[in-house]
Amino acid sequence: MIVYDLRCTTGHVFEAWFGSSRDYEDQRARGLLECPLCGDREIGKAVMAPNVPAKGNTKIEARPPDPAAVKAALAALAAAQRKALDGSTWVGTGFATKARAMHDGEIDHAPIHGQASAAEARDLIEDGIPVAPLLFPVEPPETRN
Secondary structure: OEEEEEEEOOOOEEEEEEOOHHHHHHHHHOOOOOOOOOOOOOEEEOOOOOOOOOOOOOOOOOOOOOHHHHHHHHHHHHHHHHHHHOOOEEEEOOHHHHHHHHHOOOOOOOOEEEOOOHHHHHHHHHOOOOOOOOOOOOOOHHHOO
16 A cells, blocks of 8 residues: 545645555546545646654654753743842732632732642632742742841
């Protein structure tokens, strides 16, 4: 069996199976091929990427990540988090309470960040309150010198 990607004159591409390349040529010459999308009978082969399987006895070894690249990626993520927190107020362990109060309209909306337990975060999400975890821990202002 052989599979070809075929194309009609309107540009539809579809897959078809044949017993051999000779079977394909015979069916095309007799006008038996038809686009399943539009019924066009002018069919030709479409460009196909070869399907070359990996050699069965080839061992692909995983390479450890480049430490410099990992360090650079983590630094970029930390910088993005710092930028995202610019203008945000640290509310500590009162995060869930403040986020819920903002959502319910009890206090004005403002960017905040702080701490919440997994259960508190789950409850906020289930109630449709938008929250997102931070990738890196944030040092509370009261612990800084």
